[in-house]
Amino acid sequence: MDDIVVIGVGMIPFGKHQNLSIYDMGRQAIWNAIQDADLDPRKIGHAYVSNSLAGPLQGLENTRGQFVMREAGFSGIGVTNVENACASGTNAFRGACLEVASGASDFALAVGVEKMLIGDNVRTLGAITGAASPLYASLGYQFTAGYAMKIKKYMAKYGLSREDIARVVVKNTYNGSLNPLAYQRTPRTLEEVLSARLVADPLTLYMCCPNSDGAAAAIVCRERTARQLTSRILPRVVACSLGSGRLPGTGDTSISTTTLVARSAYEAASIGPADINFVELHDAMAPAELIEIEELEVCQPGEAAIWLREGVTSLGGKVPVSPSGGLAARGHPVGATGLAQVAELVWQLRGEAGERQVPEAKVGLALNQGGRVDTEEAAAYCVTILKR
Amino acid sequence: MDDIVVIGVGMIPFGKHQNLSIYDMGRQAIWNAIQDADLDPRKIGHAYVSNSLAGPLQGLENTRGQFVMREAGFSGIGVTNVENACASGTNAFRGACLEVASGASDFALAVGVEKMLIGDNVRTLGAITGAASPLYASLGYQFTAGYAMKIKKYMAKYGLSREDIARVVVKNTYNGSLNPLAYQRTPRTLEEVLSARLVADPLTLYMCCPNSDGAAAAIVCRERTARQLTSRILPRVVACSLGSGRLPGTGDTSISTTTLVARSAYEAASIGPADINFVELHDAMAPAELIEIEELEVCQPGEAAIWLREGVTSLGGKVPVSPSGGLAARGHPVGATGLAQVAELVWQLRGEAGERQVPEAKVGLALNQGGRVDTEEAAAYCVTILKR
Structure with a gap:
């Protein structure tokens, strides 16, 4: 995937976001990335959504990424929910890169969202540990x-x-x-x-x-596609x-x-x-x-x-x-x-x-x-x- | 992704598998696919693992796909856990196809595993519904x-x-x-x-x-790669x-x-x-x-x-x-x-x-x-x- 570049990134401050859901945080990070890329969001063909703990902590399993994208205003585009524990974020980024490199989409988005501060740190700790190894979690x-x-x-x-x-x-x-x-x-x-x-x-x-709430996003495309839109520095995914x-x-x-x-x-x-x-x-x-x-x-x-x-x-x-x-x-x-x-x-x-x-x-x-x-x-x- | 073909598939009978874990079922489906492909498994560069309910039903979240692959005897290869509710299986298959089409791997495996008959159909029903929409699940x-x-x-x-x-x-x-x-x-x-x-x-x-236990797998590669190994019919992913x-x-x-x-x-x-x-x-x-x-x-x-x-x-x-x-x-x-x-x-x-x-x-x-x-x-x- 020689010619994949990052055309935009977005993030919200990491920390305690008591009044923000994963959807609120995701929307902000996604739109920060879109604005950073100065891109018509309708050009984004596919989204890879990374989230690790919304299932065990909030009962939000499976198509939670579709909800994240819907709440960000996207309608109809393919969404792939990706999980790899603490490495979920770059795994979603990798998915977006392969999406473009394979020719399936011209622009792909990767977004990671997480809410850990649910007011019960013991439960959060259990979820993180259980996510890695249920056996070891049960052994303490x-x-x-x-x-x-x-x-x-x-x-x-x-x-x-x-x-x-x-x-x-x-x-x-x-x-x-x-x-x-x-x-x-x-x-x-x-x-x-x-x-x-x-x-x-x-x-x-x-x-x-520290356990934290937060969201971050990146948009990737081919270098030649990006060059038609911008003259800025375009970091290449080597x-x-x-x-x-x-x-x-x-x-x-x-x-x-x-x-x-x-x-x-x-x-x-x-x-x-x-x-x-x-x-x-x-x-x-x-x-x-x-x-x-x-x-x-x-x-x-x-x-x-x-x-x-x-x-x-x-x-x-x-x-x-x-x-x-x-x-x-x-x-x-x-x-x-x-x-x-x-x-x-x-x-x-x-x-x-x-x-x-x-x-x-x-x-x-x-x-x-x-x-x-x-x-x-x-x-x-x-x-x-x-x-x- | 013009030239992607399926070189092998595997499946175990769907039904009640009281004595098989998701790892047991996954291993069997994976090896059925490897045997069907008549492939040296060391050539498989990446695995996409689809599972929807092991989190809410069995506490197996996140890197469960890494455990599936490990129990199947794979060591070190990249694993991406994919979730899209009942569409998770073809989403993992799509991931494997893009993996090869992008040039990241020569052979990619997609495997789907699920254990639903956990002896508590009410809980299974709740998990399926909650996976789709926590709000609607709470409304009945x-x-x-x-x-x-x-x-x-x-x-x-x-x-x-x-x-x-x-x-x-x-x-x-x-x-x-x-x-x-x-x-x-x-x-x-x-x-x-x-x-x-x-x-x-x-x-x-x-x-x-019916709620069911089961697993199925597929291995994909480029047509020209497969043609060096076999003269059989190679269904193309068009x-x-x-x-x-x-x-x-x-x-x-x-x-x-x-x-x-x-x-x-x-x-x-x-x-x-x-x-x-x-x-x-x-x-x-x-x-x-x-x-x-x-x-x-x-x-x-x-x-x-x-x-x-x-x-x-x-x-x-x-x-x-x-x-x-x-x-x-x-x-x-x-x-x-x-x-x-x-x-x-x-x-x-x-x-x-x-x-x-x-x-x-x-x-x-x-x-x-x-x-x-x-x-x-x-x-x-x-x-x-x-x-x-």
Whole structure:
């Protein structure tokens, strides 16, 4: 899919939206994307709607995407409801790209919507966990614990301190403070992060992404189609690779699935990890960022904490990581997150990211993960690369 | 997507499978399709998994498709979970076709799995209805009533008798009796259909599709790819069009969305309705068949009951309708139905349908619908045309 570009993106601020339904949020994100694309909405041929939790949390199953599109004023167009847990958003984006690349539609929309703050965090937690693995949920497993164990192991391997992992939050909450669409806009000091309530050792409160409401959308088309409409910068989708966790004992398990999917994305894009200018990561728990940029082979194993300490991954550094603030600062409305990542890549590549702009952003990568990423059980991994 | 063909299909008998999970059923259907295709399964690049009710009925949300593929022995490949209520199956099939047409994968699998007989039909009914419209479900609406009202209106318009609509069941249960994979294999007489328990006037028990467990799968690739592997008949996917119910008051509401989607499919296939040899319909309530073949413009308005009476739509007739038995006889495991329709088209086009074979089958059409098809509210309509 060489010639697919993003012609417009839209998003609403992530956070608490007590008076907005998934339909209200979806409509706003969709119309923000349409206005951004400056496109006649009747040209959109198909919509991919990403939502993960409206079923278990609100009883809205199946054709909820048709309702989202209807409430946005669309009538008659095909709608595909896509689910891949926390990776649903980029999976919907991938669907929109294939829709255009196959010739089925000239313009396709991907929209992610999620309402998590239903006034019952215990129920929300149960739904997220159950979505990943009903068996483990019934055994008391939840995501924070899974990440905590993975991060502890990683810390032990490279002799990292609590300060080393807390520093991710200092960087990302600073980035988030510059992002008007982020949920958490207060920069945190190292001391604040370390002294915050312990959630699951070694993770403190500010290391964990907040349950959030939100929506984000993107519209894609062929480059030559877009060029007839606009002379603006059109970020090209040079890769959108999706993989699943592997069966235990198959292949080389010393290489993570994230690495395999990233390699396939680099190959599709005909680039290497050294060509990546900036990265948006799936830091559901902020310290996971360190593991993830190593898995993406953007830095060497064990190097991530050093890069962080030396400012390489800060906004002014060589490879800024999560300029948006990432999941822990921007918020993580599950089905919307992947499309917020795509929106951030687009804004950065167009040079429209304001105070958090990455200088000379040319190639951006987003990693979106879903399911039990600690054990890879039935998990989904999506690597998207956009290039200006 | 001119050159996409179905290289293999698989299905398990629809019915009660008390000892099989969705994973067990999925595995069997997937491996039946792999064996049918005579394909090295490692060549399959991506899977689209269709399931509608495992969330509300069994707490299996989101990455359940990854579990299905894992239990079938697949490791690492990308999986997209697709939902579109009763139209989920053909929507997954469409995803697999676009996957290949876009060049993202050489071979793609679509599989539909559903477990409805969980020992609590009231809960199953609630889940199906809620999936279509939580609002209407809370008001007491359910599908049988919606279809009953639509069919009553249709009967009044053309002065049809109860015998006229019951005759659909006589035809379809006869077809189903010839299909070893059908749930209901007892042919019913006109008298039996008419004297069966009234469910929602004018619908009697045998007119309503049974809740069912089941799974079905299909593998697609480019024709030139398949030709390197086999010399068998390879049914081509000449159209797979998906649309949604329109907003009230938009466009010409005297034309149904089914008609609009069918016209777009005919255009994509460069054929007309007169070229269709046989049809698989979405007869969740058997008499809906009459409305549907008119909406597909396969026959003229008001002509369907005459065709039925005169045997035009019988197995030996000019345009056999639902040779498999249709939803009411074959059974309707929601997420699997669309892929069972695709499998039936393939078997018919390959001349492998045994006692229910349509003579000289050349072009087959499947109509798959999901959501509130009576009012079109947020409903999904998919028309697939295969050609040998």
